[in-house]
Amino acid sequence: MSAGEKFVQLVICVAVFFGVVALILLVTSRLRSRSGERIQFAAFVLPAVLLIAVGLLYPAISTIITSFKDNTQTEFVGLDNYHTVFTDSQQLKVLRNTALWVALVPTLSTFIGLVYAVLVDRARMEKFAKALVFLPMAISLVGASIIWKFVYAYKDNENDQIGLANQVLKSLGFDTYNFLLNEPWNNLFLIVIMIWVQAGFAMTLLSASIKAIPEDIVEAARLDGVSGLKMFRYITVPSIRPSLIVVLTTISITTLKAFDIVRTATGGNFDTSVLAYEFYVQSFRSNNAGLGAALAVLIFVLVLPIVVYNVRQLRKLGA
Amino acid sequence: MTIADPDVSVEQALAAQTSAASNAKKALSSPWASLAAVVIAVLWTLPTAGLLISSFRSEDDVKTSGWWTGLTGPFTTENYRAVLKGTDVDLATYFINTIVITIPSVLIPISLAVLAAYAFAWIKFPGRDLLFVAVFALQIVPIQVTMIPLLKLYVQPPFNLAPLAGGDAPGGGFYTIWLSHSIFALPLAIYLLHNFMSQIPGELIESARVDGAGHVQIFSRIMLPLMAPAIAAFGIFQFLWVWNDLLVALVFGGGSLDVSPLTVRLAELSGTRGQDWHLLSAGAFVSLVVPLIVFLALQRYFVRGLLAGSVKG
Numbered sequence: 001m002s003a004g005e006k007f008v009q010l011v012i013c014v015a016v017f018f019g020v021v022a023l024i025l026l027v028t029s030r031l032r033s034r035s036g037e038r039i040q041f042a043a044f045v046l047p048a049v050l051l052i053a054v055g056l057l058y059p060a061i062s063t064i065i066t067s068f069k070d071n072t073q074t075e076f077v078g079l080d081n082y083h084t085v086f087t088d089s090q091q092l093k094v095l096r097n098t099a100l101w102v103a104l105v106p107t108l109s110t111f112i113g114l115v116y117a118v119l120v121d122r123a124r125m126e127k128f129a130k131a132l133v134f135l136p137m138a139i140s141l142v143g144a145s146i147i148w149k150f151v152y153a154y155k156d157n158e159n160d161q162i163g164l165a166n167q168v169l170k171s172l173g174f175d176t177y178n179f180l181l182n183e184p185w186n187n188l189f190l191i192v193i194m195i196w197v198q199a200g201f202a203m204t205l206l207s208a209s210i211k212a213i214p215e216d217i218v219e220a221a222r223l224d225g226v227s228g229l230k231m232f233r234y235i236t237v238p239s240i241r242p243s244l245i246v247v248l249t250t251i252s253i254t255t256l257k258a259f260d261i262v263r264t265a266t267g268g269n270f271d272t273s274v275l276a277y278e279f280y281v282q283s284f285r286s287n288n289a290g291l292g293a294a295l296a297v298l299i300f301v302l303v304l305p306i307v308v309y310n311v312r313q314l315r316k317l318g319a
Numbered sequence: 320m321t322i323a324d325p326d327v328s329v330e331q332a333l334a335a336q337t338s339a340a341s342n343a344k345k346a347l348s349s350p351w352a353s354l355a356a357v358v359i360a361v362l363w364t365l366p367t368a369g370l371l372i373s374s375f376r377s378e379d380d381v382k383t384s385g386w387w388t389g390l391t392g393p394f395t396t397e398n399y400r401a402v403l404k405g406t407d408v409d410l411a412t413y414f415i416n417t418i419v420i421t422i423p424s425v426l427i428p429i430s431l432a433v434l435a436a437y438a439f440a441w442i443k444f445p446g447r448d449l450l451f452v453a454v455f456a457l458q459i460v461p462i463q464v465t466m467i468p469l470l471k472l473y474v475q476p477p478f479n480l481a482p483l484a485g486g487d488a489p490g491g492g493f494y495t496i497w498l499s500h501s502i503f504a505l506p507l508a509i510y511l512l513h514n515f516m517s518q519i520p521g522e523l524i525e526s527a528r529v530d531g532a533g534h535v536q537i538f539s540r541i542m543l544p545l546m547a548p549a550i551a552a553f554g555i556f557q558f559l560w561v562w563n564d565l566l567v568a569l570v571f572g573g574g575s576l577d578v579s580p581l582t583v584r585l586a587e588l589s590g591t592r593g594q595d596w597h598l599l600s601a602g603a604f605v606s607l608v609v610p611l612i613v614f615l616a617l618q619r620y621f622v623r624g625l626l627a628g629s630v631k632g
Contacts, residue, residue, distance in 0.1 A: 001491045001577055003412075006419045009490045013423045013497055021430045029535035037442055040534050044438035048431045048505050049450070052457055055502030059468035060460045066467070112359060119356040129356065131615070133363045138614035139607055140563030142582045146589055146603045147366045150373065150596060160384050162596065164369055167385050196363065204622055228349075257461050260565045264586045279463050284570065289467065296463040307459040 020047060060300075067293035081294035091278070097187050098256070098275045101194070106251040109195045110244065113202025118232060121210055130207065134200040141197065141260035148193045149265055152179035183271040190272055193261050198254065202247045209243035210236060242313055249310040253303050275299055374398055374600035381597040398601035408598060410584065410605050417562060417580040417606075419493060424500035424561040425554055431501070432508035432553075433546065437538050439509065440516040441524055451513070458506040462499075466570050469499065473571070484573060492578045495571040500561050508553055511624070515549035516542065552624035555617045562610050581606040 001009075024047075028040045070077045085091045113133075120129040136144060153163030157176045161167040166176040179189045213236065221235045237244070259276035266272045268281060275295060283292030372386045375394040402408045438444070439451045473484040473495045483494045490497070519542070527537050565582045572578045585602055592598060614621060 003415045006415060006491065006493070009493055010419045010422055013490060013494070014426050017423070017427045017430055021434055024434065025535050025539065029533060031533065037534070038444055041438045041442040041444040041447070044442065045435045045450070048435035048509060049454065051431070051498070051502050052454060052505050054472070055469055055498070056457045056460050056465055056506070059465035059472075060457075062468035063464045116356060116359050119352050119359075123356070129360055131618075132360045134618075135367070135611065135614070136363065138559060138610045139367075140565070140582050140610070142563075142565055142586045142589070143603045143607050146585065146599050147370050149589065149593070150370050150600065151366045153596070162382065162385050164365065164385070164387070167387070196366070199363070201625070204625060208622070257463065260582075260586070263565070264589050267590060276463060280566070280569075283467055293467065296461070296466075299461050300459075300464050303461055304459060 063293045067297045069290050071288040071290045073289050081290045093271050094273045094278045100187055101255050104191050105194045105255040106248045109198035110202045110247050113199045114206050117203045117207035133203055136197045137200045142264050144193055144197050145261050145264035154178045180266050181270050198251050205247050209240040213239045245313045249306045252306050370600045374604050378597040398597045402598055402602045413581045413584040420496050420580050421561045423497045425557045427501040428504035428508045432512050436509050436512035436516055439513050454506055455510045462503050499567050499571045504557050511553050551620045555621050556624045559610050
């Protein structure tokens with residue numbers, strides 16, 4: 001298709017959906033009675049509910065069933081796929097890496113985000129300082145991976161370096177190092193990318209809740225002689241505890257589902273695969289439908305308690 | 320008790336050292352604190368700056384010397400010409416695809432969600448709250464779980480409906496991506512807009528009803544204008560999400576060049592031409608520039624959205 005045709009399709013698509021909404025509004029605009037109100041409700045929610053039912057509810061149930069079938073989807077094999085996930089040596093490495101990601105990314109990005117938010121709070125050029133750390137959030141994970149692959153770029157020790165990280169090593173007198181190749185440390189260097197992206201999110205939310213700490217509490221603590229680090233430990237952190245939990249859980253969920261970094265930076269090679277990437281490989285490359293579904297369900301099961309907890313914290317925050 | 324609590328003694332010592340009013344401020348502006356802040360800021364900026372500078376250096380320079388040696392030039396825009404117009408990379412086409420994917424994927428969920436959110440907030444219906452909780456709860460389903468069955472629905476729809484996938488499909492295969500992004504966005508969109516809407520005072524709606532306005536009039540004349548900031552907050556969030564997405568485009572675009580966005584092309588380049596940093600750096604910035612501009616211009620709304628819980632579950 002030419003660019004022009006694509007834009008025509010775009011306009012048609014938007015027109016169709018806006019047309020549906022306009023039609024619903026037009027048809028139900030004369031209804032006033034109580035039964036009319038019910039028809040209105042049905043008409044207002046129907047398009048959205050229908051899409052959600054067909055696009056989320058049905059597929060989720062279908063995938064759960066698939067995860068109990070073999071890879072060609074012919075017969076039920078019980079928990080065999082899950083057994084593979086927890087015993088196959090390749091899959092165990094995937095689980096190990098995922099555990100590493102989920103342990104390190106939320107804690108470190110939240111820690112860095114919190115420290116930075118406190119440090120720049122009410123400082124000169126606060127907005128600018130925050131924007132610097134915040135900007136990676138606008139970048140795609142693919143873009144972030146390319147940015148960091150360039151930082152990690154490797155050349156032999158005797159050559160001029162083009163990667164910043166190896167230049168630093170060389171100037172300090174060390175040998176250059178192939179950051180993305182050497183298992184198991186390469187996982188840590190991929191995790192750095194995710195921390196780099198997520199710290200801005202942590203900083204923004206935490207900064208907002210630091211600013212929301214009532215001035216009189218801070219003032220009272222100050223009069224009692226509470227100082228810098230103590231203030232941080234006994235006033236700031238307890239006051240923003242709900243936000244801290246929301247940030248930690250949200251980043252955990254994002255981390256569990258992120259596959260872009262692994263795919264772009266290493267392609268899952270050199271023992272760097274994680275659950276979300278392994279799901280993609282098994283489902284769309286290796287055509288192991290059953291195993292792929294089991295991996296997807298595992299992500300679901302891991303995310304579920306975190307989301308429920310997160311939502312309850314969010315409700316508390318909102319209230 | 321003979322053992323002194325170390326915490327208390329430290330606290331007393333600190334209290335004795337510093338005056339009450341200035342201590343917190345002091346700690347924040349101490350040289351070490353400033354140094355830590357600067358270190359973080361530099362670490363967060365330098366990788367991007369390095370790539371940006373490299374994108375303006377010649378192929379030869381980029382491949383043989385570090386970007387820190389080329390801060391003063393010579394600079395060239397040749398890399399950008401090569402990635403946008405060169406036939407082997409041709410990012411211009413993918414740039415258009417990204418735009419074509421993003422606009423409906425933002426507008427469709429907003430239009431459907433505003434309507435549904437209004438009904439959930441202000442129209443009485445038996446079982447309404449239960450349905451709302453169900454919609455909201457589906458937010459927890461990771462998109463990975465839905466992908467394969469959804470893809471099957473697009474390729475072989477029931478009831479002899481026309482398939483939505485493939486180049487011959489209506490919309491040239493874009494509908495699979497548009498619909499998927501919309502579906503995945505709906506639970507969050509409805510939840511957020513509902514939250515904003517239910518904060519609007521009920522008396523406003525009541526008095527409009529007394530004056531004889533129906534739900535449609537209230538929705539279009541009162542609600543929509545009041546909802547503009549909330550819609551903007553969700554809109555920018557969804558925009559960034561779709562623009563930067565790789566997974567949905569990869570799976571539902573089926574690898575077809577006609578419908579693949581920039582992210583898919585860039586990821587592929589990073590794999591097949593991983594050493595061509597002059598192209599990768601320029602390509603990365605072609606994909607970054609629009610979200611960065613949108614983000615910087617509408618940051619206020621984005622932060623508001625984040626604070627209201629716009630986090631994809």
